[in-house]
Amino acid sequence: GAVVSQHPSRVICKSGTSVKIECRSLDFQATTMFWYRQFPKQSLMLMATSNEGSKATYEQGVEKDKFLINHASLTLSTLTVTSAHPEDSSFYICSAKSRVVYEQYFGPGTRLTVT
Amino acid sequence: GENVEQHPSTLSVQEGDSAVIKCTYSDSASNYFPWYKQELGKGPQLIIDIRSNVGEKKDQRIAVTLNKTAKHFSLHITETQPEDSAVYFCAASKRRNGGSQGNLIFGKGTKLSVKP
Numbered sequence: 660g661a662v663v664s665q666h667p668s669r670v671i672c673k674s675g676t677s678v679k680i681e682c683r684s685l686d687f688q689a690t691t692m693f694w695y696r697q698f699p700k701q702s703l704m705l706m707a708t709s710n711e712g713s714k715a716t717y718e719q720g721v722e723k724d725k726f727l728i729n730h731a732s733l734t735l736s737t738l739t740v741t742s743a744h745p746e747d748s749s750f751y752i753c754s755a756k757s758r759v760v761y762e763q764y765f766g767p768g769t770r771l772t773v774t
Numbered sequence: 775g776e777n778v779e780q781h782p783s784t785l786s787v788q789e790g791d792s793a794v795i796k797c798t799y800s801d802s803a804s805n806y807f808p809w810y811k812q813e814l815g816k817g818p819q820l821i822i823d824i825r826s827n828v829g830e831k832k833d834q835r836i837a838v839t840l841n842k843t844a845k846h847f848s849l850h851i852t853e854t855q856p857e858d859s860a861v862y863f864c865a866a867s868k869r870r871n872g873g874s875q876g877n878l879i880f881g882k883g884t885k886l887s888v889k890p
């Protein structure tokens with residue numbers, strides 16, 4: 660299957676600071692990228708969907724000014740958590756797909772801890 | 775909107791036995807049904823998928839069956855091994871009016887434990 664990478668895999672930041680997570684599709688052009696959040700022992704919660712060159716579409720209840728998403732190229736999307744709070748601590752996972760296929764591939768995830 | 779129910783939430787089997795995880799979906803327009811395996815601390819890995827024009831698909835020890843009439847699909851793992859232990863998620867999506875595939879709707883997951 661296709662490969663999606665995420666960086667960093669783990670990050671610890673202080674409350675009030677911002678942190679950026681990168682998601683890259685390594686061997687295909689990702690016309691659409693997704694950002695999910697996952698709490699322990701729970702399913703994946705879709706935060707937003709982004710198409711290359713367009714503004715992200717956020718799910719209901721997700722603050723777009725807090726979770727900034729940029730999908731500037733067909734291989735890179737970034738999620739910036741602004742003014743992080745301890746309650747933002749979670750496992751963030753990106754995924755990517757090409758418009759012409761059904762399959763959606765996930766990155767390895769980023770564990771964010773806000774102290 | 776679409777709703778995907780997954781059962782059981784936990785499943786424990788002996789090594790070598792078969793494991794079956796079932797999902798039901800609510801939207802009859804759904805046409806794509808992938809299964810993901812997620813190991814602890816890692817992202818979900820696509821292990822098999824099926825489209826609505828097919829009733830069954832097999833890949834070595836893994837198979838997926840789809841019953842469109844009943845709106846349910848199942849994952850079958852035969853000859854289970856300890857490395858099959860993980861959380862498995864089913865999902866469903868449908869084609870949008872514009873032609874692109876809609877977002878995946880996930881089940882709540884099944885924690886499979888394979889005991890040696």
